[in-house]
Structure formats: C-alpha cells, structure tokens
Amino acid sequence: MEHKVQQSKDATSRRSFLRKGLAVGGAGAIGAGLLANGVPAFAEEESGGLTPGDAAILRFLSAAEILETDLWQQYNELGGIQDSEVPGGSGIPGYIAALQVLDGDMPQYIHDNTEDEFTHFTFINAYLVSKGGDPVNLDRFRTLPSSKATGAQQIGRLTNLMQLTVDTSWWTRYRSRTQNPDFGDTFAQAIPGLSKGQFPAIPRSDADLKGFKPGNHPTIPDHLQAIANTAGFHFGFIEQGGTSLYPSLAQRVTNPEVLRILLSIGPTETMHFQTWHDKAGNAPALTDPTNGLVFPDLNASPFGGEDFQTNLIMPEPTIFLSRKFPVVSIIRPTETQGAAMGALKALTADGLFIGQSPAFFAFLQQLAQQADAA
Numbered sequence: 001m002e003h004k005v006q007q008s009k010d011a012t013s014r015r016s017f018l019r020k021g022l023a024v025g026g027a028g029a030i031g032a033g034l035l036a037n038g039v040p041a042f043a044e045e046e047s048g049g050l051t052p053g054d055a056a057i058l059r060f061l062s063a064a065e066i067l068e069t070d071l072w073q074q075y076n077e078l079g080g081i082q083d084s085e086v087p088g089g090s091g092i093p094g095y096i097a098a099l100q101v102l103d104g105d106m107p108q109y110i111h112d113n114t115e116d117e118f119t120h121f122t123f124i125n126a127y128l129v130s131k132g133g134d135p136v137n138l139d140r141f142r143t144l145p146s147s148k149a150t151g152a153q154q155i156g157r158l159t160n161l162m163q164l165t166v167d168t169s170w171w172t173r174y175r176s177r178t179q180n181p182d183f184g185d186t187f188a189q190a191i192p193g194l195s196k197g198q199f200p201a202i203p204r205s206d207a208d209l210k211g212f213k214p215g216n217h218p219t220i221p222d223h224l225q226a227i228a229n230t231a232g233f234h235f236g237f238i239e240q241g242g243t244s245l246y247p248s249l250a251q252r253v254t255n256p257e258v259l260r261i262l263l264s265i266g267p268t269e270t271m272h273f274q275t276w277h278d279k280a281g282n283a284p285a286l287t288d289p290t291n292g293l294v295f296p297d298l299n300a301s302p303f304g305g306e307d308f309q310t311n312l313i314m315p316e317p318t319i320f321l322s323r324k325f326p327v328v329s330i331i332r333p334t335e336t337q338g339a340a341m342g343a344l345k346a347l348t349a350d351g352l353f354i355g356q357s358p359a360f361f362a363f364l365q366q367l368a369q370q371a372d373a374a
C-alpha cells in the first residue's frame with residue numbers, strides 16, 4: 001500500500017492521477033493521494049477546476065473568435081445591417097447590392113454571423129474568468145487600417161480584408177467521395193485565381209465603387225461584383241475553418257463542461273459554413289477588369305460535375321479514420337494533432353494579418369502552441 005500511495009503522489013496530471021488512483025483500488029487510495037504531501041493532487045489545475053490544457057484550448061479559441069469578430073465586424077459595417085446588436089459603420093449601397101446578387105438576405109446573414117462571433121469570444125472569456133483563468137484580450141494589436149470607403153468606422157483593426165489570398169479548396173474537399181485532408185490529400189481550387197495574388201473582399205475606398213448606379217436594377221461593375229464574390233468565398237473559407245477547429249480541439253479537453261462548450265459552439269460554425277457554401281455558388285461568373293481575377297462558371301466545363309456543381313452543398317461521404325471502414329459523411333479535417341497551429345497558419349496564409357506586428361504573431365503562436373500541447 002505504501003508503494004501504491006507513492007505512485008499517486010507522483011501523478012503529474014489529473015488524468016494520470018485518476019488512472020493510478022483508480023488502479024490501486026478505490027476511494028481510500030485516492031484520499032491518501034490527495035493528502036499525501038499536504039498539496040491537493042489537483043494543484044496543477046487552475047483554481048476553479050480548469051486544467052492548464054483545457055484553459056489553453058479555451059484561450060486559443062477565444063483568440064480565434066476575437067479575430068473572427070474583427071473581420072466579421074468589418075463586413076457588417078459595409079455589407080451587413082448596422083443596429084444595436086451589431087453597431088458600427090453605415091453600409092455601402094453598392095457593396096450591399098453586389099452582395100445581394102449572391103442572396104437578397106446577405107446583409108441579414110452577415111449581421112447574424114457577426115453577432116454570433118461576438119458572443120463566442122465573450123462567453124469563452126467570461127467562462128475562463130469564472131474558473132480563475134485569464135481571458136484573452138487582443139486590443140493592443142488593433143493597429144491595422146480600416147477601409148477608407150464611406151461607411152466604415154475609422155478605427156484600428158486586427159485583420160486585413162483588403163489583400164486576401166483565399167484558399168477555395170474547401171469547395172472541392174467537401175465534395176470528394178474518395179479523399180480526406182486527414183489522409184494527406186489535397187484538393188482543387190474552386191476559384192483558382194483567388195488562391196494566388198491579393199484581392200480585396202471589401203471596398204478599399206470609394207474608388208472601388210466607380211460605375212455603380214443604384215435602382216431597382218442596379219448597375220454593378222464587374223470590379224465591384226468581384227469584391228463581393230471574393231467576400232462570398234471568403235465567408236465559406238472562414239467558417240469551414242471553425243467547423244474543423246472545434247471538433248479537432250474537443251478531442252483533447254478533459255473537463256466534460258469544457259467539452260460541452262466546444263460541442264455547443266462548434267456546430268454553429270458549421271451552420272454558418274453551410275449557409276455560405278450555398279451563397280458562394282451564386283457568385284456570378286466574371287473577370288475583374290482591374291486585375292484579371294476570374295470567377296469561372298462552376299457548372300460548366302472544365303468545371304462542373306460532382307466536384308464543382310453549385311447545388312451540391314452538403315458533404316459527400318468520404319473515407320474516415322481508415323480505408324477499411326465504409327465511407328461516411330463527416331466534417332473534414334478533424335485531426336487533433338497540431339490543429340491550433342494549423343488554424344493559425346491557414347489564417348495567416350489567407351492574408352488576414354498582413355501588416356501585423358511581430359509581437360502579434362508571437363502572441364498568437366504562443367497561444368496555439370499551448371493549445372496544441374494540451
């Protein structure tokens with residue numbers, strides 16, 4: 001018995017403590033372990049019961065949600081509905097008209113997605129505080145410029161929506177029946193031009209609205225429509241990221257309540273993603289005369305078929321865990337190892353952080369590394 005209690009004292013985490021404590025056979029041994037050196041065996045947990053790993057995962061998610069909120073706020077100021085729920089900005093009629101080519105309800109959807117992101121980080125931060133943890137605050141990094149277009153607030157931003165390189169392979173990834181990014185597979189771009197170069201997803205200034213004429217049948221120049229199309233595909237990119245991030249990180253939380261938080265927020269990202277996947281398919285085919293960016297007709301050759309057809313917005317079943325299993329309709333990827341750093345890399349490659357300081361990248365990398373070490 002002496003030896004077995006010693007094992008409990010050596011426990012280095014709640015999980016290993018519980019495993020060893022249970023292994024020696026019951027509550028008596030666990031009690032001995034708790035009191036063995038006058039320090040509770042849960043001392044490595046932060047006060048209130050969060051393990052360092054759970055706290056690190058929540059802190060990374062809070063940071064990701066703050067970044068999401070910042071970019072969605074910019075979309076809402078110019079293309080959404082500005083009200084008491086999501087204040088700021090006054091909208092740009094030409095940009096809104098171009099977004100509404102994708103769906104007449106785009107301003108409402110942008111508003112609702114923005115409000116959701118506000119609540120995600122606000123809740124996670126409040127939960128961290130309630131457990132004695134540190135909330136995440138990125139305010140010191142609000143250094144990037146706002147759009148100069150009439151309608152935007154002139155405040156410092158965390159994210160840059162004016163030089164995006166949008167990875168549109170989420171489009172084909174969710175249509176493949178034989179491949180899965182967790183198996184190392186790569187996927188074709190829906191909009192090859194968007195994945196190379198740098199493009200605005202919001203008007204940068206009033207010059208981007210040149211030629212727009214309002215009315216029941218507004219005149220929308222191709223350059224302005226291309227900006228709205230870019231936003232449409234960017235919405236899908238952002239929200240599919242959240243769709244994968246939550247299940248990827250949920251696999252490594254230990255507290256059932258923290259798991260409940262991840263399992264309850266994550267699927268709202270998926271609801272956003274599904275909506276944006278549908279709307280992106282309505283982006284009209286065109287070529288931006290100012291920069292040559294091409295939005296192809298995804299329903300016509302050489303596109304079209306199961307990989308590109310615009311009404312195929314639900315996930316095709318594909319391989320999962322092992323090829324020995326039957327295919328299944330799933331979120332992809334969901335590999336947990338390196339998931340936080342992978343998300344940070346994807347957002348960085350998107351161009352969202354162009355102009356950010358080395359201190360910003362260092363802080364986010366630290367949060368991601370700590371989450372991935374959980």
Ligand SMILES: [Fe+2]
Binds near residue numbers: 065068116120
């Ligand atoms: Fe979110």
Ligand SMILES: [Fe+2]
Binds near residue numbers: 068117238239269272
């Ligand atoms: Fe989101």
